[in-house]
Amino acid sequence: MLLVDAPKVEKGILPSLTREQVNYLVEKADNLRDKAIISLFADSGMRLSELATIKAGDFDWESCTVTIWGKGSKQRRAPFTERTAEIVKRWISQNGTDGNIWHLNSRGIQIMLTRLGQRTGLPCNPHTFRRTFASNLHRSGMDIEHIMRLGGWESLDMVIRYTRSVKFEDSLKHYQALLQ
Secondary structure: OOOOOOOOOOOOOOOOOOOHHHHHHHHHHOOOOHHHHHHHHHOOOOOOOHOOEEHHHHOOOOOOOOEEEEEEEEEEEEEEEEEHHHHHHHHHHHHHOOOEEOOOOOOHHHHHHHHHHHHHHHOOOOHHHHHHHHHHHHHHHOOOOHHHHHHHHHHHHHHHHOOOHHHHHHHHHHHHHHHH
């Protein structure tokens, strides 16, 4: 067995969403809670387990960050935009601050995203939003080391993997510009 090569694993380009597609998903969401979840996912690059356990007291509205417990029981802060802050604040003000602010567990969030994806035809799962976070920051010109820190990745290799589709898009644009 030591002399047998390991099988090659396919490395497809995984989808990420543009800002316009994220805005469309927020618009098409059924209710304020779902809009808040989608907006926060896209802005912060949080993992499902991180987002599902947020409490109202975890938000720092002044700095637009939320303190979360990440992979490996590591605490970190995740950023979000003013737009997301307004949506989340409205949700919390209408639904209380006790415990889990979403009143959903991880599976409930996954089901909501699956249904929204089926209705809109767009890829809509927690990892797509994580790739979207990294890809949109990369498209905007942010250095991958900063993206790594903001997204809670431990290695640059993971950020490169998450932004692979952007690198191809950039290379293709450069290629097409050379041919004109």
